[in-house]
Amino acid sequence: MHKDLVEKIKNDPNYKELVSKRSSFSLKLTIAMLVVYFAFILTIAFDPSLLGTPLAAGSVTTIGIPVGMAVILFAFVITGVYTKRANSEFDDLTKKIKDAVKEH
Amino acid sequence: MANINRIFLFLILGSIAVFASGALEGEITKQALNVPAIVMFVIFVGATLGITYWAAKRTKSAKDFYTAGGGITGFQNGMAIAGDYMSAASFLGISGLVYMKGYDGLIYSIGFLVGWPIILFMIAEPLRNLGKYTFADVASYRLRQTPIRILAAFGSIATVILYLIAQMVGSGQLIMLLFGLQYEVAVVLVGVLMILYVTFGGMLATTWVQIIKAFLLLAGATFMAVAVMAHYDFSFGSLFAHATELKGIEIMSPGGLVSDPISAISLAIALMFGVAGLPHILMRFFTVSDAKEARKSVFYATGFIGYFYILTFIIGFGAIVMVLGNPQYLDVAKQAIDGGQPLLGGSNMAAVHLSHAVGGDFFLGFISAVAFATILAVVSGLTLAGASAISHDLYASVIKKGNVDSMKEMRVSKIATVVLGIVAIIMGIMFEKQNIAFVVGLAFAIAASANFPILFLSMYWRKLTTRGALIGGSLGLATAVILVILGPTVWVDLLKNEVAIFPYKYPALFSVIVAFVGIWFFSITDKSQSAKDEEAAFEAQFVRAQTGIGADGAVDH
Incomplete structure (x- = not known):
């Protein structure tokens, strides 16, 4: 890519908005996923009996079952959340940046 | 073209002949010949060879060969990624682990899933926007081509070959068990079919084989899970209650899988x-047209994979209630020696026996055929990734310095595919009786410690230099390999020493840190002119990574 073009895009307010919004969004979601997963795996490492607690008195189903399912569901939902926002808001911004480049 | 068709026909007939001779010999071995399974498998092979023929006519350039022309949709690619991930090892292995240990199987599968959101947030878009055919395109985007390509290609080929060994040995054993074929025949059959798919159909055929197999596997696993749940009026409570009566209450809690925090x-x-850092997974992102489709791929893939792991959990419990204690599935000879209730073919066969318990011989045949198809599809994807590293990174970029026409590059790729296929067959036969438990762990360790840090930092860290990537990446790679050798899986289990020198089974924590620190240190201390140029080139790369401007428009209009 040509130097002038790079400079031009870098100074485009839409580009600045795209980079700052997307970076902070993806960073937040990455941290969320890491926190959820490491909380899960470190709970097991430090106190395995915690997830072995029965859901209700007399039930064989343990807390670990819904928690594990919730981690799987969370991973799916969080990719959906990112994809939805990126495919609308971020792609709209990208399109604006591309159109501005094309005009010249 | 006519010539190609003739070769193609010859190879099809050849592989059928191999199959037929294997089937005859199978009757001599003690495993019964599984007729419905073979019929369904032959249908699958026929259909996929038909697709390969169709794909071969559409594979005209290197771009078609490596990326299916970039015209795969997000949904299709998501299914294919899920297919790459749902190997026979994870279907049979994880349901077998749930069958044996209950909750631990779930912990294991969750670990395999959580990488996907991170790939989406951090890797998928820049990878699609910067790369063309391989992840080395991205890693070497602003660094010196020759050294970085060599290192990345080495990391890719090492990962691919290790993975291939695991798949080939697994396939030989599985097919021997399921179909009553001889081990060598099974391995040769897998190798020959895989070479056919990849050399003739390239990425297009590989992708569709993967999609079809993923669909069949998800459909079969869904049927099993529903059949199990229907027995318990769709109440998890009653399923778990019955399973704990048979196997003990401890299967509902974390066991010994993760024992210490490190x-x-x-x-x-x-x-x-x-x-x-898995090359065959990363390569999938180049098959879609743009970043939007790349994101959708990960979204669908995460959904399919997550759903699949929930199914394997139900299937594992289903095997506890329907297979355990059923004399039909018991290995009586083994029980007489070791006691307990060993399954025919080992605990990895829990899902296979369950398929018989819920659906009879016909459904057992279906699941066996799907398991075989799964192996074929996964080895095809792996081989294509390895061949691309050889032809695109080593041949076209390093040896020819980019001055090579697309047809020549594609021809080298096809030769590399055949060579890798033969290597896979030889390795599969060589490692038949070896303990290969360490192989997949080593592949993941190399991918995490060499491929991933270089790729990630090349995308996001301005000050990365060729020297840093080269030395740090090599250190990460060496640390991963050495720690696996000194660890319990090789030092104790394989080399029969008393105590492991390195006490942990998984070296990634240490080797990944070594890689990142090494890359950081040897980059910031690099004061050369080329280091300054590489830093200056970051801006343009970052703009392209963010916007896709300048990226290869994938669909030709």
Whole structure:
């Protein structure tokens, strides 16, 4: 890519908005996923009996079952959340940046 | 073209002949010949060879060969990624682990899933926007081509070959068990079919084989899970209650899989960063047209994979209630020696026996055929990734310095595919009786410690230099290999020493840190002019990574 073009895009307010919004969004979601997963795996490492607690008195189903399912569901939902926002808001911004480049 | 068709026909007939001779010999071995399974498998092979023929006519350039022309949709690619991930090892292995240990199986599968959101947030878009055919395109985007390509290609080929060994040995054993074929025949059959798919159909055929197999596997696993749940009026409570009566209450809690925090974190890092460094997975992102479709791919893939792991959990419990204690599935000879209730073919066969318990011979045949198809599809994807590293990174970029026409590059790729296929067959036969438990762990460790740090930092860290990437990446790679050798899986289990020198099974925590620190240190201390140029080139790369401007428009209009 040509130097002038790079400079031009870098100074485009839409580009600045795209980079700052997307970076902070993806960073937040990455941290969320890491926190959820490491909380899960470190709970097991430090106190395995915690997830072995029965859901209700007399039930064989343990807390670990819904928690594990919730981690799987969370991973799916969080990719959906990112994809939805990126495919609308971020792609709209990208399109604006591309159109501005094309005009010249 | 006519010539190609003739070769193609010859190879099809050849592979059928191999199959037929194997089937005859199978009757001599003690495993019964599984007729419905063979019929369904032949249908699958026929259909996929038909697709390969169709794909061969559409594979005219290197771009078609490596990326299916870039015209795969997000949904299709998501299904294919899920297919790459749902190997026979994870279907049979994880349901077998749930069958044996209950909850631990779920912990293991969750570790395999959580890398995907991270790939989406951090890797998928820049990878699609910067790369063309291989992840080395991205890693070497602003660094010196020759050294970085060589290192990345080495990391790719090492990962691919290790993975191939595991798949080939697994396939030989599985097919021997399921179909009553001889081990060598099974391995040769897998190798020959895989070479056919990849050399003739390239990425297009590989992708469709993967999609069809993923669909069949999900459909079959869904049927099994529903059949199990229907027995318990769709109440997890009653399923678990019955399973604990048979197997004990401890299957509902975490067991010994992650015993100490260091192992837990190390395993987590190996799985998370390892996935983001697997060349056959990364390559899938170049088959879609743009970043939008790349994101959709990960979304669908995460959904399919997550759903699949929930199914394997139900299937594992289903096997506890329907297979355990059923004399039909018991290995009586083994029981007489070892006691307990060993399954015919080992605990990895839990899902296979369950398929018989819920659906009879016909459904057993279906699941066996799907398991075989799964192996074929996964080895095809692996081989294509390895062949691309050889032809695109080593041949076209390093040896020819980019001055090579697309047809020549594609021809080299096809030769590399055939060579890799033959290597896979030889390795599969060589490693038949070896303990290969360490192989997949080593592949993930290399992917996480060499491929991933270089790729990630090349995308996001301005000050990365060729020297840093080269030395740090090599250190990460060496640390991963050495620690696996000194660890319990090789030093104790394979080399029969008393105590492991390195106490942890998973080295990733240490080797990934070594890689990142090494890359950081040897980059910031690099004061050369080329280091300054590489830093200056970051801006343009970052703009392209963010916007896709200048990226290869994938669909030709």
